[in-house]
Amino acid sequence: MHLKKEKRNMDSDHLPLNWSWVKLGDIGKIVSGGTPSTKIHDYFNGDIAWITPADLTGYSNKYISSGRRNLSELGLKNSSARLMPKGSILFSSRAPIGYVVIASNEISTNQGFKNLIPNEKVFNEFVFYYLKASRQLAEQNASGTTFKEISSKNFSKLPIPLPPLKEQHNIVEKVEELFSELDNGIENLKKAKEQIKTYRQAVLKFAFEGKLTNGKSEKAKGKGENGELPEGWKWVQLNEVCDKIQDGSHYSPQKKYPVNDGSKFLYLTSKNIRNNYLTFEKTEYVDKEFHNSIYPRCNPEYGDILLTKDGANTGNVTTNTLDEEFSLLSSVCLIKPSKDMLLPNFLKYYIQSPIGFKEITGSMTGTAIKRIILKRIKSAKISLPDIKLQNLIVQEIESRFSVADKMEQSIDESLQKAESLRQSILKQAFEGKLIQQIQEGKGLSNFQRMQVIGAVIKVMDSFSYKKGEMIIAKFIYLVDKLYKLNLNFNYKQWHFGPYSPEIKKLLNTRSGYFNRMGTDAKSFYTLTKEEKLFSYPNPLVNQVKEKLPNLTKIFSKYKVPKERDHKIELLASVCKVIEDEGTNDLTEVYQALKQWKTSKTITGFNNKAEKFSLSEVERALNFIDKQEWFDILA
Template sequence: MSDVSMPEGWAISKLSDAIAVDGVISDGDWVESKDQDPNGDVRLIQLADIGDGDFRNKSKRFMTPESADRLNCTYLEKGDVLIARMPDPLGRACLFPGVGQKAVTVVDVCLIRTGENSAFSNDFLKYWINTPDIRNLIEANASGTTRKRITRKKLEAFEYPLPPLAEQKEIALRLDDLLAQVDSIKTRLDGLPAILKRFRQSTLAAATSGKLTEEWREENSGNDSLREYIKDLEASRFEHWKKMRLVEFERKGKTPADDKWLARYKPVRVDEGLQGIPDVWEVERLDFIADVIDPNPKHRNPRYFDKGFHFISTAQFDGTDGFDLSKCRFVAKETIDEQGARCRFDKRSIAFSRKGTIGHTRILELDIPFALLDSLCVINCDAVISNKYLNYVLRGPLVAGQVVEKTKGVALKQVSVGGVRELLIPLPSVEEQTEIVRRVEELFAFADQVEQRVKEAQAHVNHLTQSILAKAFRGELTEQWRRENPDLITGENSAAALLQRIKTEREKLTPKKKPRKRRSP
């Protein structure tokens, strides 16, 4: 730090030279599990409590006063500077605000108590340690392979730019104000993703209840072909069933002698409706409009490999309606072939999560061979159904409410494949399905754009904090203040003068060595 260009009145000092004679620089206390007591009266402050400029008050560990005294622990005082000697991030610092009871801290937290006549004020020192320059210095001097850490001796020996005390107070006040504004902006930005999530949920609710296309239906009432559409659907489902049975006959090497087998087609239809949808819409069971298939009926986990064919679970569902395959497990070709023999996958297929995170869906628009975890079932909707519309319905509140009623299990919540087949699906005309999809995609695209801008703004705000601290570190925040207050930064008020007074006071308290007596010849 000696090569830092400093403003007038500033000095360079080691931390150990800048604190007062009654100050403390210490590692936390070595407190093992056997020394702790959940019913103790002494709070044990841990790394989780140390925020990046703020005290987070997260840990819940305690010990008795007897144990603390036996271990010769250092009790914390309000205003002590606490520095995390381990990440993340490494070297973050905050002030101890007090927790309403006696407290000590663990060994991985460095304690600095500046003392009565220190050259550093506590609040200012906290900001200084959190500046990019000091953080980079800490990172460069950290040791360790699995987890980096900084020693207390290195923290103590670092050279810090030291402004006069009056300027330290001015810098701290300005940082308090500026960073409070940044935190306020950050809080508002951090709340926007939740608002966007509710917006998407409201969009799905409006889409699947018919409210999103209410005016469209009024304008297109003369083009309502729902009755004909249902007839087309009935015919399509029968033809699909017939095709699948003929494939099964062929697989078994059989040929039907007559058409009597066609009488076995008995689709399950429903007479009941759904609350909250337009009267002109129809309602059908999911297994009438789609094939709902369990790709893993034996529910055996396959053997995993370092490479091979992707094994998809909800862990691969990313936040953009796509897939994140970066941490995917792999299976052998036999697993792919085994699932392929049971059910067909195509780019219209929908994966529906029925275990754990129930109700999550993805359209399987993947250009790679893959297999599915047993927590997912496959939904292949009929050719006359919009798979995108069905995907939105499966995510919407009408289906979510039914799923809750069908969910079983305590440790692992799940819905059976049979329960998924029984889900009631609202059906508008194919024209309205298309319009619903168009409007939902348009609104979701708008939400995606806003979300991207929020992420960019969050990154800018996070950088802004470091930028403000860097300006303070270089003295740029108080340039005008120094011009207006030269008496407060020069002469006896300069940092150099203050350091000299501390040095003199420390020398007075240091015992002088007695001179050796010469032996007579």
Template sequence: MNAERLLQHYEQIADAPDVVARLRQFILDLAVRGKLVPQDSKDEPASELLKQVAAEKARLVKAGDLRKPREISDGNEIVEPWLIPSNWQWARLDAVGAVVGGGTPSATDASNFAPPGEGVPWLTPADLGGYPDLYISRGSRDLSERGLKASSATIMPKGTILFTSRAPIGYVAIAANPISTNQGFKSIVPYVADCSNFIATAMKAFAPQIDAKAPGTTFKEVSGKIVAGIPFPLPPLAEQHRIVAKVDELMALCDELEAARTERETKRDRLAAASLARLNTSDPETFRDDARFALDALPTLTARPDQIKQLRQTILNLAVRGKLVPQDPADEPAVELLKRVQLRKPRGRKPTPRIDSRDAPYDVPTTWIWVSLEQLVICGPQNGISPRPTTREDAPKAITLTATTSGKFNPAYYKRVEGKFPPESDFWLSEGDLLFQRGNTLEYVGMAAIYEGPPHTYLFPDLIIKVRVSDDVDLSYVHLASISPSGRRYLTENASGAQATMPKINQTTLLSLPIPLPPLTEQHRIVAKVDELMALCDQLESSLTSADKTRKKLLDALLAEALAPVDAVALQEAAE
């Protein structure tokens, strides 16, 4: 084990997303490969231990303390997955312990069960979910004697390794006393009790591979035959004890690393939040310096690209509150702009009253006014179509919700649909259409995007509402106001069926969306500043993502080197 190299680069990998979990698995992998503790030539070799195991197995069967295990070998020799020390021995798992299943009596008969402590201890996989200890004495309920007899559950001795074989695969514990399980376990009763802790350690190491190879998709389960046939690397008994002690020691260190990482992340989150709060209370005159401070500080304060989302939301929040760019007293007030918009609205559209300042979500600069989206719309709202999908390559394209989920139109997401639509049909999207998701999860319902693409190329679906706003306002500003924190909050809070899987907004709700409207020239300045800052966010997000990939690559190389030495040049490249 090249621990020196791992420690040399630890500071570079400490922020890898799953570093502690990977280190825990690494320790287990070393343990079952004979690379965790030195071998001792004085140890009795595992070949002798196997003889003791076989003799004890025969004795238990003869004495009636153990039912003769079912022979489930397929007759093939063991395929050795890796090299092990010369004094170790490969064996099938069922050669070192009996593989035992479980059972469940009828749940409709309450007399089959007993409160914990009043019957036969009995476990289900759920009892091990989140269970922090190695040893377990019983689950959330016991079996009654009646329930035990009415099921295939078996009482297994203290020291049995309890391994969940479904829902999910891979929980491991050791019985602290005689115990039984349901059919969600394939437990191992060791023939030599002193092997119990090492077998448990090995099963933890094997769990990810067992789960990966288990049949099934939505409900995976591993059979007793598969568990019994697992190639098992058996060390001398004395070395087993040293390995288990070293694993315990190193797992305790991992606990400390995890706690330190959590504390570090908590402090970083607080500092990042304080940096963003400084932006939210910033003076427009000093905003540029404050924004630069936040953008410069965040790479130090976070190693997670997802936190950049908070910065993006802060920028949008400032933009629609008049805090992103300074106001210019020479700008035409928004109230005059609105008059012009109303005068040029198509005939037949009913005039919409202004939002009373007393009902406004928050205060805005004196040159701004609050309006509803309806006051800016000149066409729409219009719901899309619900045609049948088709595999015909010459059929029309209709965008899917995913095309607008990010807030920016993505033409890659569409499906072919049946139907004929003339060029003049309003169901074709045109440059400048503003699209809102009428239905989606609560996180995305009401999300908006501007259609940027050629005409007569894409249709839009029934779960999207299309509007067009007046050319007298900046479409990009109306869009960013719609996806700002206040805009998103209004639409999600007014979606119907907010607790369902797909809440929806209707056209009335959409047209009532409050928009803080600045003077037109300020709208242009705001959009330009948002574009500039979002580009910086993109750069920062890209650098963090790249750093994550570099950390992962280095971690992979370091762990691989310890298990199977790799090219030193490749390792050096990963570290640079």
């Protein structure tokens, strides 16, 4: 079979000079899987991890250690499954094609995989991301009628661009850094979407408390069995203000049709009802005989209310927007409001509100399938103002919902763009463009710098240091300059020592990695997403964890926090002067500290020389000389 190529140019001219195109079979051994007879119990429930494509449905981690079932030694021996070493790359080759994971221990798979045991030429995580980006290419080279599958032969021939091993590691690090920033953005977008959902519920709550149109609730008439109501409102039973409350057919039609030949009628069930709209995915039709058996009793018309009373979507409600006859199943309740007393949209929003939903659904019956009985719906209480106010309330709700809808649409578009960006990142990675960015030295990303800040906070935790913003900033300055981390912060002579406003910005970003405790000058920061922050490799984090304890130990002998903070500020300030002035002469350094202006209102001093005595500065300079830091700083 001729191997098909995705729309990518396999010509080496389109890759960096030290890269080359190879085949998957060139960088490791291709291994398939197998399944022993499921009729023999002794073949299963052993200690050998065994993966099927079903185990990867919804699985998002890079590594996997086991599936739902294990094989026994006997089961492995009596099947075509093979035990593969830790680090092997598992790729689902059918049903569906394209799941990718890395084995975190010895593992086997069923026949739904083509696996790669990588050789020394490749970093398995580099191949992992390449295969994640190559699902379409694999599908193009699959065959089959019932379901497509890519063969071992074709899988081994799939092309992969191969850079030197060190660059593979650099690319993976860059991809994961960018993915982390992207994941954080997606998480924030999803939070914003949840906030919109909460806002909608707040609007509905206010609406049916009478607060939406009046700014605040009018004087209540008094407490009834369902709570207080504004002046002019009343509690009524739903069946008192409706012409009909009826469910659909209590039996399914013997024949359903996928298309309408002109003589059929649309057939809607609970799956077609959503909040505020009808969905027509997988719609079905019924014949005239069935339709006529139900329509006289349950006759939905334009503007009526359709409420899901059975199933997973129980409680969903919408206005009927169809101007044609159709049939309903009993999972849907038809409500025809008496329009001189109750507006359909007022009722719809009431059911969606916290108070209305609770009143309509009550204690829903059923365990696996939720159900509202018709009697409950008919006897449900509704808080009712006059028609004029109902109309005004509906207008106010829809005005606010319109704004929320636009915001939600914008968020959804951003989420779609985020997923497209993920694919774009992978595309750039395997075209050699990410490594070009790394080699061009475009500097650290904000995420990498947040990782360093997180590492500083973690080390300070281990020494029981308070982690205020200024103390964190001074330790970041010292570790950055003394150990040449090149964090690219623009440190300035601040009131309490060297400081970069960018540190504050990163500490208070919406990323959620840091949590500020307190609001005054004594506030401090803690790590909140430590596992996620450090889940992406960053060599600088390891340097901080290795080097910073040497600095923190210097100050550990000072047990009084105020004295310790003073010594930290002294060392950082003297180091900053040496860096700026290029001198370690005591007179020149002390003169520079006199020029370092501070606010007396904030610090109690006009300049640093007022805060630090000449003898303190001399001792700091002697310590710096002893540590051989002058040449590093100057």
